Amino acid sequence: MINFEYIRAASAKGAIDARTKNAASQFIAGGTNLVDLMKKGVTTPQRLIDINGLPLNTITHDAKGLTIGALVPNSAAADHELVKTKFPLLSMALNAGASAQLRNMATVGGNIMQRTRCSYFYDTTMPCNKRQPGSGCGAKDGYNRMHAIFGASDKCIAVHPSDMCVALAALNATVLVSGSKGDKKIPFADFHRLPGSTPELDNNLQPGELITGVHLPANNFNKYYYLKIRDRLSYAFALVSVAVALEVKDGVIKSAAMAMGGVAHKPWRLKEAEERLVSLAANKETIGQPLESIATAAMQGANTYAHNGYKVKLGKAAIREAVTRALFS
Numbered sequence: 001m002i003n004f005e006y007i008r009a010a011s012a013k014g015a016i017d018a019r020t021k022n023a024a025s026q027f028i029a030g031g032t033n034l035v036d037l038m039k040k041g042v043t044t045p046q047r048l049i050d051i052n053g054l055p056l057n058t059i060t061h062d063a064k065g066l067t068i069g070a071l072v073p074n075s076a077a078a079d080h081e082l083v084k085t086k087f088p089l090l091s092m093a094l095n096a097g098a099s100a101q102l103r104n105m106a107t108v109g110g111n112i113m114q115r116t117r118c119s120y121f122y123d124t125t126m127p128c129n130k131r132q133p134g135s136g137c138g139a140k141d142g143y144n145r146m147h148a149i150f151g152a153s154d155k156c157i158a159v160h161p162s163d164m165c166v167a168l169a170a171l172n173a174t175v176l177v178s179g180s181k182g183d184k185k186i187p188f189a190d191f192h193r194l195p196g197s198t199p200e201l202d203n204n205l206q207p208g209e210l211i212t213g214v215h216l217p218a219n220n221f222n223k224y225y226y227l228k229i230r231d232r233l234s235y236a237f238a239l240v241s242v243a244v245a246l247e248v249k250d251g252v253i254k255s256a257a258m259a260m261g262g263v264a265h266k267p268w269r270l271k272e273a274e275e276r277l278v279s280l281a282a283n284k285e286t287i288g289q290p291l292e293s294i295a296t297a298a299m300q301g302a303n304t305y306a307h308n309g310y311k312v313k314l315g316k317a318a319i320r321e322a323v324t325r326a327l328f329s
């Protein structure tokens, strides 16, 4: 057993101070990922700073949008009336994640911070640049069925595992952060990183910074779908997922937002596809051909490995299906 210290933070400032003073410490909330990582020896914090006592568990709404505290459990966020009515895409994505028990424990902030589920990352007998920089990447020449087809590097081909984050990326959310230098807001697209030459860094949080919540700006979307393709119906990570939000008025798509999960080290925004969806008639009879072309283009540039080539075809089909379900189901 590897010993660690445990303290409870009484305030956000106290948590940030404690974290800043001890580089080997980590915040813990629901612990649904961190405790697994500690049990397997992937992460060995010297001290855990429990932030569950902080007042970060409210959901509020105003004309500018919705703010969800970092400590709101995933299940509470998914079931909250404001989320279900104002941002149903987020509710769908949250309910697609993990299992009911895990959603009850996992927090919104923790979901954003969860680490890749690459099996080589979790196996300390295998090389992994994310776990141990410079040791190599076991997945690149290993079994890489779950791995990235976009944005990978020769150092790491892992994917980000979250469903919630795919919806937040599509909905232009902002991550609210506090640190020793004050508060700041990080656009969701800039929060998670591609692996590049530093795959050990999952995101752009600085040491000691604490996620306090997420903000979703108000929008005009009125059609949504979160499609998750996985090996079984529950408690499985996405092979590929697609979050779609559309504004349809007078039978025409006026605006669109779309992101994919299971394909990259961060939620993968489909900007070109969004632009091409705008002005299309929301018509079952006519949208098939343009949608096929948009989905094909969206998967161009994919870089596959020995076992994940299927994701290109699956991704294309998932984009078509998600947009179709958003429009007509």
Ligand code: SF4
Pocket (backbone or CB within 6 Å): 116, 118, 119, 120, 121, 127, 128, 129, 130, 131, 136, 137, 138, 139, 140, 155, 156, 157, 158, 199
């Ligand atoms: Fe490690 Fe990334 Fe390679 Fe997986 S894909 S073994 S996380 S370096």
